[in-house]
Amino acid sequence: MAMTNEPGDRPVEHDPHPDYLPPRKPWAEPYWEALPDGKLLLQHCEQCNAFAYPPVDERCSVCKSPTSWREASGQARLWSWIVFHHEFFAGYPLPAPYTVLMLELAEGIRMLATLAGAEPADLACDAPMEFLSREVAPGVFIPGFAPA
Amino acid sequence: MADRNHVLRGAASVIGVGSTDYAALRATGQPVAPLELASRAIRLALEDCQLDISDIDGLMTMNLLWDELALRESMQDLRVIAEYSAGGRWVVPALLQATESLAVGSADAIVVVLALSQLASYADSAAPGANTAFEAMHATGGPGAHSALMARRYSHEFGDCGAALREIAISNRSNANLNSRAVYQNRITADDYHAARYIADPLRLFDYCMVNDGAVALVLSRTAEHSAGRAVSIGGLAASARQGTHYSAPDFYFRQSQDAAAEMFAMADLTAADIDLIQIYDNYTPSVLFALDGFGFTERGSAGRFVEEGNITRSGSLPLNTSGGHTSEAYMQGMNLVAEAVTQLRGEAGERQVAGAATACFMCVTPLAGGCVLWR
Numbered sequence: 001m002a003m004t005n006e007p008g009d010r011p012v013e014h015d016p017h018p019d020y021l022p023p024r025k026p027w028a029e030p031y032w033e034a035l036p037d038g039k040l041l042l043q044h045c046e047q048c049n050a051f052a053y054p055p056v057d058e059r060c061s062v063c064k065s066p067t068s069w070r071e072a073s074g075q076a077r078l079w080s081w082i083v084f085h086h087e088f089f090a091g092y093p094l095p096a097p098y099t100v101l102m103l104e105l106a107e108g109i110r111m112l113a114t115l116a117g118a119e120p121a122d123l124a125c126d127a128p129m130e131f132l133s134r135e136v137a138p139g140v141f142i143p144g145f146a147p148a
Numbered sequence: 149m150a151d152r153n154h155v156l157r158g159a160a161s162v163i164g165v166g167s168t169d170y171a172a173l174r175a176t177g178q179p180v181a182p183l184e185l186a187s188r189a190i191r192l193a194l195e196d197c198q199l200d201i202s203d204i205d206g207l208m209t210m211n212l213l214w215d216e217l218a219l220r221e222s223m224q225d226l227r228v229i230a231e232y233s234a235g236g237r238w239v240v241p242a243l244l245q246a247t248e249s250l251a252v253g254s255a256d257a258i259v260v261v262l263a264l265s266q267l268a269s270y271a272d273s274a275a276p277g278a279n280t281a282f283e284a285m286h287a288t289g290g291p292g293a294h295s296a297l298m299a300r301r302y303s304h305e306f307g308d309c310g311a312a313l314r315e316i317a318i319s320n321r322s323n324a325n326l327n328s329r330a331v332y333q334n335r336i337t338a339d340d341y342h343a344a345r346y347i348a349d350p351l352r353l354f355d356y357c358m359v360n361d362g363a364v365a366l367v368l369s370r371t372a373e374h375s376a377g378r379a380v381s382i383g384g385l386a387a388s389a390r391q392g393t394h395y396s397a398p399d400f401y402f403r404q405s406q407d408a409a410a411e412m413f414a415m416a417d418l419t420a421a422d423i424d425l426i427q428i429y430d431n432y433t434p435s436v437l438f439a440l441d442g443f444g445f446t447e448r449g450s451a452g453r454f455v456e457e458g459n460i461t462r463s464g465s466l467p468l469n470t471s472g473g474h475t476s477e478a479y480m481q482g483m484n485l486v487a488e489a490v491t492q493l494r495g496e497a498g499e500r501q502v503a504g505a506a507t508a509c510f511m512c513v514t515p516l517a518g519g520c521v522l523w524r
């Protein structure tokens with residue numbers, strides 16, 4: 001962890017892997033490395049065409065064939081969303097209220113993501129959404145979606 | 149299947165019930181160890197059916213290590229043993245295992261016991277595998293958040309269910325008002341409900357179960373040997389699981405609920421219309437709607453209107469969670485709801501007694517759905 005603490009300044013933490021992120025696994029590195037470039041990578045099974053998320057280090061859950069990484073279309077339909085008006089998780093960088101989405105990706109799987117670049121008032125169930133990587137702390141990117 | 153239904157229908161009965169006093173435990177402010185809570189509940193259940201601990205030859209625990217409990221209670225010669233990681237979705241599978249064990253003579257008297265204590269930690273996010281970690285990066289997670297997602301979606305598909313959720317919370321509290329054991333006995337109004345803070349918008353404080361200390365123990369035995377007296381029979385029961393990546397399901401657990409309901413009602417040889425009162429695992433109020441639809445008490449998507457019409461209140465056509473449910477009596481992960489069903493069917497529910505209640509149905513609707521019909 002690198003930290004700068006100029007006199008009179010609030011400490012600014014640059015933790016590339018804070019506690020709220022999942023443990024980094026070697027087999028999920030392509031996913032993490034693509035987020036700062038604004039890309040969403042999903043594991044894809046060449047055999048049966050199924051996609052997987054979150055990343056799994058096992059074989060395809062449908063047919064047990066090996067998987068490879070593929071850039072997602074970024075297109076999704078909004079299944080539902082919730083708004084947290086209070087902060088329940090110490091150390092999480094996004095202030096309340098923050099919004100969590102459940103999406104149905106064009107690739108046929110469901111995914112949780114954070115609302116990016118829009119307000120809850122802009123949302124509607126079944127509305128088209130598009131992927132937007134969200135930098136929640138310096139150098140820390142998580143998957144987000146915004147109304148298309 | 150016909151054979152199996154015939155063998156299991158009514159074969160087992162709940163002959164003893166023991167519940168700790170949740171209000172008194174809360175009032176002391178002193179957390180009690182889970183084993184001590186379980187011990188108290190077992191003692192009460194044995195007193196209730198006038199058995200001795202030496203009569204017990206089966207033990208099923210939830211949130212408890214069976215061997216520690218057996219040692220503490222000096223339980224010897226146990227012939228059937230099971231240890232479930234939690235109550236809730238495990239209640240029906242446990243009752244089914246107990247029923248089968250009794251029906252074929254593997255055991256003669258089985259204790260099913262659950263304890264929850266602030267002195268213990270419970271790791272049960274209900275999100276399988278790596279998915280828990282991928283929820284945390286969005287500062288969300290667990291069934292409570294997924295229930296809120298499903299509530300909004302249910303409103304989108306079937307019409308706004310907000311008023312129905314409010315009425316469930318108010319009805320629960322109204323029932324708890326007549327239950328001296330309930331943790332929260334003060335009535336709430338619609339204004340109170342709306343004034344309470346959001347936990348995960350669209351759900352508010354009163355939509356959520358509490359966290360409290362307590363224990364529930366049931367003693368089960370063969371109906372044939374306890375047909376007289378206060379025994380309440382297990383008429384039919386079934387569970388069905390469809391695990392997905394996420395706790396929330398796009399169909400609100402409809403398919404597994406339908407499967408469990410079909411098997412449960414076939415075993416009991418009854419239909420939903422024959423049930424006098426219901427006990428639904430209301431970890432969060434939307435679960436009530438999913439269970440009503442899924443188990444066929446309402447036409448799919450009409451559970452909200454059914455609730456709004458007042459059917460689930462104590463004086464309604466299908467009284468729900470008559471002891472106050474998980475939002476008002478106690479969060480004993482379904483076991484307090486089964487205990488209340490037995491109390492009602494015995495006609496021992498005092499001021500909150502539902503007149504003429506002869507059949508009851510317990511339901512828990514999660515990725516693993518289950519239901520149990522009880523009758524007197």
Ligand SMILES: [Zn+2]
Nearest residue numbers: 045048060063
């Ligand atoms: Zn495959």
